[in-house]
Amino acid sequence: MNEQLKQTIQALQGGVTNLDGGAAASNVTSWHQTLSGVPGAETLVDHLAQLKAALEGGDLDGAAALLPGLSSETERLASQAPAADQDGLRQLADLLRG
Template sequence: MNQQLQQTLQALSGGLQGVDPSAAVSNVGSWHQTLDGVPGAETLVSHLAQLKAALEGGDLEGAAALLPGLGSETEKLAAAAPAEDQDGLRQLASALKGS
C-alpha cells in the first residue's frame, strides 16, 4: 500500500471526529494533486475540491455531508487501482461512507 494511503487510513483510525481540520485540509489537498488528471477520477477530484473549500471555510457540517459521496467515488476507483492499494482504498471508502 502506498504511503499516502497508509497515512490517510492512519489519520482516520480514530474516526472522522478525531481528525484535525488543518491536517485534513493538507491531506485533501495532497489527494487532489495526486488524482488530478487520473482517468476516471474526475468526479472524485471535484468532490475533493469541494471538501477542501468547505474545510478551509470552517464549514464542518458541509464537509461531513460530502464524505459519503467521496467514499462512493473512492470505492469505484478501487477496482482500477494497483492491486496493492485496492484493499486500502476499500477501507478508506468504508470509513468515508461511515460504514
C-alpha cells in the same frame, strides 16, 4: 499499499470527527494533487475540491455531507487502482462512510 494511502487510513481510524481541520485540509489537498489528471477520477477530484473548500471555510457540516459521495467514488475507483492499493482504498471508503 502506497504511503499516502497508509497515512490517510491511519488518520481516519480515530473517526473523521476527531481529525484536526488543518491536517485534514492538507491531506485532502495532497490527494487532490495526486489524483488530478488521472483518467476516471474526475468526480473524485471534484469531491476533493469541494471538501477542501468546506474544510478551509470552517464548514464542518458541509464537509461531513460530502463524505458519502467521496466514499462511493473511492470505492468505485478501487477496482481500477493498482492491485497493491485496492484493499486499502476499500478500507478508506469504509472509513469515510463512517
